[in-house]
Amino acid sequence: MTQTDRGEGGGADALSSPFTPGMRDNPAELGEYVDGIVGRPLPVVDGAPVGDPGPSPEQEFATEWRNAAYNCFSSGHKFCREVCPVMQVTRNESWTPTAFHANVVAMEKGDLSVEDVAADYVNCTQCGACELRCPNTLFTGDFYRFRTRTVDVVKAVRALAVDQGVHQEGWRTWNARTDERTHEPVLGDTPVSQEHVRDWSEGLDLPLGGETVLFVDCEAAFYRTSVPRAVAQILRLADYDFGLMGEQWCCGGPAAEMGYVDQAKRFARHNLDNWRSTGTKRVLVLDPHDYISFTEDYPRYFGDEYADIEVVLVVELFAQLIREGRLTPSVPVERTITYHDPCRLNKRKGIWKEPREILRAIPGLTFNDVDRVTQWSYCSGGGGGLPVEKPELTAAISERRLEKAAALEVDTLVSACPWSERPLSEAGAGQDIDVVDIHELLAQSLGVEVGGTTRGPSTGEGAA
Amino acid sequence: MNAGSDGRSIGYRYAEQHDPPDPVRVSDVAVTTFEHVFEVDPRLMERWVLQQQFPNWDSLRIMNSRHDHLDWMHRHFAHRVVVGSELLAEVEQEGRG
Numbered sequence: 001m002t003q004t005d006r007g008e009g010g011g012a013d014a015l016s017s018p019f020t021p022g023m024r025d026n027p028a029e030l031g032e033y034v035d036g037i038v039g040r041p042l043p044v045v046d047g048a049p050v051g052d053p054g055p056s057p058e059q060e061f062a063t064e065w066r067n068a069a070y071n072c073f074s075s076g077h078k079f080c081r082e083v084c085p086v087m088q089v090t091r092n093e094s095w096t097p098t099a100f101h102a103n104v105v106a107m108e109k110g111d112l113s114v115e116d117v118a119a120d121y122v123n124c125t126q127c128g129a130c131e132l133r134c135p136n137t138l139f140t141g142d143f144y145r146f147r148t149r150t151v152d153v154v155k156a157v158r159a160l161a162v163d164q165g166v167h168q169e170g171w172r173t174w175n176a177r178t179d180e181r182t183h184e185p186v187l188g189d190t191p192v193s194q195e196h197v198r199d200w201s202e203g204l205d206l207p208l209g210g211e212t213v214l215f216v217d218c219e220a221a222f223y224r225t226s227v228p229r230a231v232a233q234i235l236r237l238a239d240y241d242f243g244l245m246g247e248q249w250c251c252g253g254p255a256a257e258m259g260y261v262d263q264a265k266r267f268a269r270h271n272l273d274n275w276r277s278t279g280t281k282r283v284l285v286l287d288p289h290d291y292i293s294f295t296e297d298y299p300r301y302f303g304d305e306y307a308d309i310e311v312v313l314v315v316e317l318f319a320q321l322i323r324e325g326r327l328t329p330s331v332p333v334e335r336t337i338t339y340h341d342p343c344r345l346n347k348r349k350g351i352w353k354e355p356r357e358i359l360r361a362i363p364g365l366t367f368n369d370v371d372r373v374t375q376w377s378y379c380s381g382g383g384g385g386l387p388v389e390k391p392e393l394t395a396a397i398s399e400r401r402l403e404k405a406a407a408l409e410v411d412t413l414v415s416a417c418p419w420s421e422r423p424l425s426e427a428g429a430g431q432d433i434d435v436v437d438i439h440e441l442l443a444q445s446l447g448v449e450v451g452g453t454t455r456g457p458s459t460g461e462g463a464a
Numbered sequence: 465m466n467a468g469s470d471g472r473s474i475g476y477r478y479a480e481q482h483d484p485p486d487p488v489r490v491s492d493v494a495v496t497t498f499e500h501v502f503e504v505d506p507r508l509m510e511r512w513v514l515q516q517q518f519p520n521w522d523s524l525r526i527m528n529s530r531h532d533h534l535d536w537m538h539r540h541f542a543h544r545v546v547v548g549s550e551l552l553a554e555v556e557q558e559g560r561g
Contacts, residue, residue: 020492067514137526142502144504144515145504295521304478310475310477311475312476316474349525350521373532
């Protein structure tokens with residue numbers, strides 16, 4: 001706590017006697033105190049001497065991000081370290097949130113170029129643990145309306161790298177293929193395409209367009225098709241009207257996460273225009289990554305143009321429908337489970353009650369829960385493009401997550417994020433733990449024969 | 465759209481995210497908006513460090529997470545909760561002794 005003892009007779013020396021500007025009990029002379037402790041940042045554009053090459057792209061970049069970077073660099077709490085999934089498995093100091101901010105400070109001073117550090121920024125799942133656990137967010141972020149922004153800083157540095165022609169090969173190829181096919185290449189060498197984006201709904205006879213549409217992410221649409229099939233059939237069971245998009249493209253979020261911002265914006269524009277063309281006002285989202293795109297990226301891209309679109313997370317909707325009695329899970333599911341809080345729901349959105357509400361409504365389950373705060377340090381490693389560039393890191397993070405589940409002596413790990421379920425399933429095989437999506441589990445308890453696959457079309461196996 | 469489990473409305477609408485409840489002054493330098501959300505007087509954030517764009521959900525997320533975290537800390541590390549006035553009385557007692 002700031003000490004406010006000003007010594008005998010008070011005083012007006014703001015360096016030796018910290019004070020709070022604006023307080024009515026400040027000495028009168030401090031009321032007129034001119035803040036001269038910190039110099040203004042040196043101009044990096046105007047006033048450069050003749051012959052000066054001017055600011056580097058990194059320095060121009062740093063003018064936008066210097067406050068966010070110094071917010072971390074000048075505090076140095078480092079509570080972020082032990083909740084960071086990458087740090088937990090690598091102990092690499094260059095891959096910590098602290099380093100990601102310190103690099104920006106060094107770039108501002110001209111000591112680093114983005115080429116020097118771009119590869120370090122691969123090592124982040126953008127789970128948001130560091131920025132939430134940072135005291136500058138958790139204890140003062142809402143007070144000052146100024147919080148730690150590691151995810152934004154990482155995305156911005158990645159975008160700067162792409163802008164400067166510094167590419168990570170895996171990401172460059174991934175986004176080029178996404179651009180070509182309008183969907184992420186989640187099936188590896190098996191191409192995905194626009195013609196097949198609704199194949200998951202085969203036999204369900206779902207309408208197109210309408211006031212409410214269900215948006216299905218690339219992983220669920222092509223790889224874990226059991227998830228959208230479960231969601232669609234549960235919605236139908238509850239008499240909830242919805243359609244599918246006429247021409248759905250990838251949400252663009254992964255491209256934005258990897259630094260390919262122009263591509264992300266093009267994809268976002270396409271989707272918004274498509275919603276407009278069908279009179280859509282409400283978008284149902286089953287994937288937490290899409291939920292981030294639609295509630296954080298799209299508002300930044302479109303501003304007021306986005307005002308009439310409502311984005312609804314399916315897991316919240318299902319909890320509500322259960323509460324209202326429109327869904328009543330009644331088929332017992334005899335499993336011993338624990339729940340994996342998807343990072344983008346728990347840490348980045350504060351959504352953790354509703355999934356537990358759903359699970360507690362399913363009869364037959366033995367639920368060995370782990371609280372949401374403990375799970376700030378859990379992650380599947382499946383986000384932020386990490387599995388594309390560093391699959392071995394994703395596997396190590398998932399392995400660690402499954403060890404936590406195994407210690408609870410469960411037979412099933414339930415998640416609410418299709419992107420987490422592939423790496424978790426692969427790690428779960430070694431622990432003899434099934435990884436099941438919460439929507440699949442709810443559908444089973446509602447007596448729905450879901451269909452679809454949980455491991456892609458080539459090696460597909462039936463879902464619940 | 466009806467309320468979620470904690471009484472808040474489910475569903476994100478851009479237009480609802482940028483106007484918190486009217487601020488109520490709680491001290492010379494602070495205001496309150498949502499219940500349990502206290503904010504610095506924004507006039508004090510106009511010079512060196514400007515405030516960030518802060519949608520309502522983010523303020524509420526941080527406030528709720530802080531409470532959850534403090535509960536978690538108490539559950540894990542506090543054997544008992546002591547009222548501050550008790551401690552002060554104890555110190556005063558020791559001073560007299």
